[in-house]
Amino acid sequence: MPDDTYDDLIARLKRTDTLRSVLGLLSWDEQVNLPPDSADRRAQQLQEIAAAHHAAAADPQIGHLLAAIETRSLPVGSDLAIVARYARRDFDRASRLPEDFVREKAALDSAAFHAWARARKASDFSAFAPLLERQIAMAMREAELMGWAERPYDYAIDLHDPGLDAAFIAPLFDTLRRELPPLARRIAETRPAPRPDMFRGFPIPAQRQFIRDVLGRLGFNWNRGRLDISLHPFCGGDGLDTRLTTRFDENNPLDAIFSSIHEAGHALYEQGLPAADIGTPLGNAVGMAVHESQSRLWENQVGRSAPFWDFFEPRLRDLFGPQLAGVSREDLLAAINEVRPGPIRVDADEVTYNLHILMRFEMERALFEGRLAIADLPREWNRLSEEIVGVTPEDDARGVLQDIHWSGGAFGYFPSYALGNMIAAQLWYRALDQLPGLEDDFARGDFSRLLSWLRENIHSRGKRLDTRELVVAVTGQPLGTGALLRHLAERYLPHAP
Amino acid sequence: MPDDTYDDLIARLKRTDTLRSVLGLLSWDEQVNLPPDSADRRAQQLQEIAAAHHAAAADPQIGHLLAAIETRSLPVGSDLAIVARYARRDFDRASRLPEDFVREKAALDSAAFHAWARARKASDFSAFAPLLERQIAMAMREAELMGWAERPYDYAIDLHDPGLDAAFIAPLFDTLRRELPPLARRIAETRPAPRPDMFRGFPIPAQRQFIRDVLGRLGFNWNRGRLDISLHPFCGGDGLDTRLTTRFDENNPLDAIFSSIHEAGHALYEQGLPAADIGTPLGNAVGMAVHESQSRLWENQVGRSAPFWDFFEPRLRDLFGPQLAGVSREDLLAAINEVRPGPIRVDADEVTYNLHILMRFEMERALFEGRLAIADLPREWNRLSEEIVGVTPEDDARGVLQDIHWSGGAFGYFPSYALGNMIAAQLWYRALDQLPGLEDDFARGDFSRLLSWLRENIHSRGKRLDTRELVVAVTGQPLGTGALLRHLAERYLPHAP
Numbered sequence: 001m002p003d004d005t006y007d008d009l010i011a012r013l014k015r016t017d018t019l020r021s022v023l024g025l026l027s028w029d030e031q032v033n034l035p036p037d038s039a040d041r042r043a044q045q046l047q048e049i050a051a052a053h054h055a056a057a058a059d060p061q062i063g064h065l066l067a068a069i070e071t072r073s074l075p076v077g078s079d080l081a082i083v084a085r086y087a088r089r090d091f092d093r094a095s096r097l098p099e100d101f102v103r104e105k106a107a108l109d110s111a112a113f114h115a116w117a118r119a120r121k122a123s124d125f126s127a128f129a130p131l132l133e134r135q136i137a138m139a140m141r142e143a144e145l146m147g148w149a150e151r152p153y154d155y156a157i158d159l160h161d162p163g164l165d166a167a168f169i170a171p172l173f174d175t176l177r178r179e180l181p182p183l184a185r186r187i188a189e190t191r192p193a194p195r196p197d198m199f200r201g202f203p204i205p206a207q208r209q210f211i212r213d214v215l216g217r218l219g220f221n222w223n224r225g226r227l228d229i230s231l232h233p234f235c236g237g238d239g240l241d242t243r244l245t246t247r248f249d250e251n252n253p254l255d256a257i258f259s260s261i262h263e264a265g266h267a268l269y270e271q272g273l274p275a276a277d278i279g280t281p282l283g284n285a286v287g288m289a290v291h292e293s294q295s296r297l298w299e300n301q302v303g304r305s306a307p308f309w310d311f312f313e314p315r316l317r318d319l320f321g322p323q324l325a326g327v328s329r330e331d332l333l334a335a336i337n338e339v340r341p342g343p344i345r346v347d348a349d350e351v352t353y354n355l356h357i358l359m360r361f362e363m364e365r366a367l368f369e370g371r372l373a374i375a376d377l378p379r380e381w382n383r384l385s386e387e388i389v390g391v392t393p394e395d396d397a398r399g400v401l402q403d404i405h406w407s408g409g410a411f412g413y414f415p416s417y418a419l420g421n422m423i424a425a426q427l428w429y430r431a432l433d434q435l436p437g438l439e440d441d442f443a444r445g446d447f448s449r450l451l452s453w454l455r456e457n458i459h460s461r462g463k464r465l466d467t468r469e470l471v472v473a474v475t476g477q478p479l480g481t482g483a484l485l486r487h488l489a490e491r492y493l494p495h496a497p
Numbered sequence: 498m499p500d501d502t503y504d505d506l507i508a509r510l511k512r513t514d515t516l517r518s519v520l521g522l523l524s525w526d527e528q529v530n531l532p533p534d535s536a537d538r539r540a541q542q543l544q545e546i547a548a549a550h551h552a553a554a555a556d557p558q559i560g561h562l563l564a565a566i567e568t569r570s571l572p573v574g575s576d577l578a579i580v581a582r583y584a585r586r587d588f589d590r591a592s593r594l595p596e597d598f599v600r601e602k603a604a605l606d607s608a609a610f611h612a613w614a615r616a617r618k619a620s621d622f623s624a625f626a627p628l629l630e631r632q633i634a635m636a637m638r639e640a641e642l643m644g645w646a647e648r649p650y651d652y653a654i655d656l657h658d659p660g661l662d663a664a665f666i667a668p669l670f671d672t673l674r675r676e677l678p679p680l681a682r683r684i685a686e687t688r689p690a691p692r693p694d695m696f697r698g699f700p701i702p703a704q705r706q707f708i709r710d711v712l713g714r715l716g717f718n719w720n721r722g723r724l725d726i727s728l729h730p731f732c733g734g735d736g737l738d739t740r741l742t743t744r745f746d747e748n749n750p751l752d753a754i755f756s757s758i759h760e761a762g763h764a765l766y767e768q769g770l771p772a773a774d775i776g777t778p779l780g781n782a783v784g785m786a787v788h789e790s791q792s793r794l795w796e797n798q799v800g801r802s803a804p805f806w807d808f809f810e811p812r813l814r815d816l817f818g819p820q821l822a823g824v825s826r827e828d829l830l831a832a833i834n835e836v837r838p839g840p841i842r843v844d845a846d847e848v849t850y851n852l853h854i855l856m857r858f859e860m861e862r863a864l865f866e867g868r869l870a871i872a873d874l875p876r877e878w879n880r881l882s883e884e885i886v887g888v889t890p891e892d893d894a895r896g897v898l899q900d901i902h903w904s905g906g907a908f909g910y911f912p913s914y915a916l917g918n919m920i921a922a923q924l925w926y927r928a929l930d931q932l933p934g935l936e937d938d939f940a941r942g943d944f945s946r947l948l949s950w951l952r953e954n955i956h957s958r959g960k961r962l963d964t965r966e967l968v969v970a971v972t973g974q975p976l977g978t979g980a981l982l983r984h985l986a987e988r989y990l991p992h993a994p
């Protein structure tokens with residue numbers, strides 16, 4: 001059935017998305033390639049393209065097409081209804097944000113990124129504070145412009161995870177805050193600490209080769225993707241051109257391996273979205289919590305499992321024979337599954353990782369509710385780190401300045417990581433139920449059944465279900481903490497034979 | 498004196514230039530980084546940004562501002578007159594080209610680039626021919642839209658070198674065609690051929706290190722630039738973010754060294770344009786002939802000179818001691834200054850290089866005047882190669898498919914290379930006159946006096962003088978073949994003591 005209105009809308013959404021993808025490329029290039037003094041030029045470029053993207057997203061013709069579609073009776077859950085719902089959401093957002101605001105935000109993002117990178121290098125929070133202050137003010141102003149003046153933090157959450165808010169998240173996080181610290185303590189008491197300084201002198205080209213092998217076997221499409229180096233690992237681009245980054249340390253090969261598997265989880269989601277629908281709600285991800293569930297599932301449930309290493313340990317030894325000569329299989333697995341509280345979120349094990357999120361959620365809420373001043377943030381960071389994680393950072397570089405997110409104004413994003421861990425565990429137990437012998441596949445280097453299951457249940461659906469609906473539809477259970485706590489206990493606590 | 502009209506115009510020109518710079522980045526990334534199957538996405542991106550650039554360049558407000566400025570009496574040669582002249586030229590071009598045309602051209606450029614790369618790999622001209630046919634048709638249509646229907650090839654030349662045309666170029670090229678082949682033969686008769694297979698096993702990281710050292714000493718600003726790898730070396734970006742590419746061959750280190758010095762010559766020009774005026778006629782290059790004069794001067798007059806190697810030979814030996822153990826200084830200089838006709842333009846020595854340009858100029862004219870069909874191009878290429886260069890290419894990959902230019906519709910560009918060689922020689926003799934002991938500087942690794950001289954006489958001027966005016970102003974002579982022929986004879990023919 002030809003439908004010119006719908007086709008016109010879809011074409012406009014895709015063209016808008018193409019401009020977004022150029023912003024993504026500029027940002028990827030900024031973090032991977034940009035010469036140090038060229039930040040001024042990149043800021044100009046981001047401003048111009050952000051303005052062009054904004055103009056396309058706020059094109060009144062999109063509003064007319066949507067209004068025409070909305071007069072029809074759209075069956076709930078139909079593709080048309082899904083497209084109309086999210087296109088309306090994006091259009092309202094774009095058309096309510098003035099172009100000046102969008103330009104200012106793009107310039108601020110670039111300036112704040114560079115200020116953050118410098119401040120972190122010098123461990124000098126004061127050099128970043130004024131830009132963080134401006135980012136918070138911009139986020140509050142944006143919430144106000146969008147009609148969320150009363151709930152600016154919920155607006156920030158909803159931006160990343162449509163339908164979620166602090167009221168939904170807080171009780172889940174309260175449970176984690178009650179259950180996780182004692183679990184982490186019990187694990188620490190019962191597991192031997194891995195040998196220190198086990199890994200020395202792993203040449204970076206060989207690390208890269210190993211990671212390329214792993215990612216290829218997981219299903220990453222190298223003909224539509226790359227792996228590069230940046231200060232902070234991320235997955236840029238989309239399924240049409242997917243750009244992972246990692247960072248290499250010759251004395252810590254596990255860092256690049258697991259950050260790459262994590263980012264590849266994001267990439268597999270992007271590459272699994274229906275290619276023909278990319279740029280429309282039918283071809284875009286549900287939200288960041290589900291996105292993180294994909295990265296976490298591949299990183300933790302798959303990548304840190306014994307069957308995974310049944311296959312990859314010999315390949316690792318082929319590349320790093322001398323370096324691993326004195327490292328037994330038990331040593332290797334102990335290092336991969338080490339649980340030890342530390343100051344850095346991205347270095348954290350899968351148990352204490354969630355504690356890092358709880359403290360960030362608490363601080364973000366306090367910042368947005370005016371209960372915490374920027375100037376007091378480093379002190380509050382260290383206090384919460386001590387209280388929740390059990391560690392005090394040595395300095396601000398390893399404390400309040402460790403994460404890139406706030407420099408880009410990405411508030412309300414951190415909760416997605418812990419929600420993603422919960423969803424990953426729920427999906428994992430469901431996949432184990434439905435795919436008998438799944439872990440035997442891993443031991444043979446075959447991950448295709450799991451990937452197909454995720455493609456069918458998660459990736460191919462686009463935004464047809466929202467986060468909470470999707471979890472119920474796939475797992476039969478509401479989004480909750482149970483599966484995560486079960487997974488951590490089963491993996492890390494000694495269990496009866 | 499504040500001038501709101503002028504300031505507004507300049508701001509709009511700069512914003513338009515920022516969009517152009519994003520197109521440049523997309524193109525650089527396409528050649529350096531793009532995953533093989535992601536060309537579809539890149540074509541969409543180029544189309545969208547080309548459309549946005551076109552809309553900005555054709556913004557009627559620029560027309561109004563220009564009209565207001567043009568009613569004033571602008572002193573000839575004043576900055577305001579220069580800005581008005583070239584801004585008018587760019588605006589007319591943009592506003593006469595329909596958006597559909599611009600979109601189609603951007604998509605074609607991308608498709609044709611990939612078709613060319615594949616065709617060259619397979620040495621299969623027929624896979625590229627239909628796209629080349631479309632590029633010629635687009636160029637003819639563009640000339641027609643711009644009011645040059647009677648002189649489409651002159652339009653193509655004028656695009657790259659404002660003020661030049663085939664009638665100016667042809668007599669100069671006739672002189673070269675008369676003088677150069679006998680000169681090349683005399684050189685070949687009197688110079689010993691370098692030893693074959695002299696270079697083996699030069700590791701690429703060390704080649705890169707050597708080139709970084711060379712380029713830094715020439716004055717390339719690494720804080721605003723990069724060096725990467727692509728199939729066809731080029732200098733992308735502008736003075737704010739200058740991206741050179743080269744390609745490495747372990748058995749031919751001179752290829753990467755000289756192509757890098759060549760591209761660095763372009764880069765030094767871009768980085769020497771007044772930074773505050775970039776994106777306006779006062780901060781943009783004169784044209785491609787002058788641009789090529791800069792790359793050629795650094796590559797040939799400087800980089801192939803004995804004093805240059807007085808300084809760099811020991812550094813090369815530090816990095817490649819074993820590889821150069823059996824290579825004497827004379828061997829090295831003989832390889833650097835080898836004169837031997839070959840099928841490939843970019844591999845050609847500085848004598849026969851010009852012959853490659855003459856044959857391309859002849860074919861382009863014939864194509865645009867309808868005297869040559871695309872289907873006959875490979876045969877005509879080989880015929881002219883034999884007649885002018887004295888070599889018949891083994892296959893189309895090393896013949897008609899060797900150059901990237903036509904895939905992007907860059908017709909009328911090749912003449913700039915030979916004109917650039919002429920201008921380089923003219924500038925060189927003038928610099929030698931005005932900077933006594935210049936070559937002694939080179940032997941000490943100091944290139945700063947030459948760079949300052951070029952900055953003052955060429956770079957800092959932007960478009961204030963056009964190609965022919967600039968050559969007269971700096972050298973006191975009109976653009977001609979004399980200096981080039983003198984340089985080649987002095988360097989390559991045995992001379993009386």
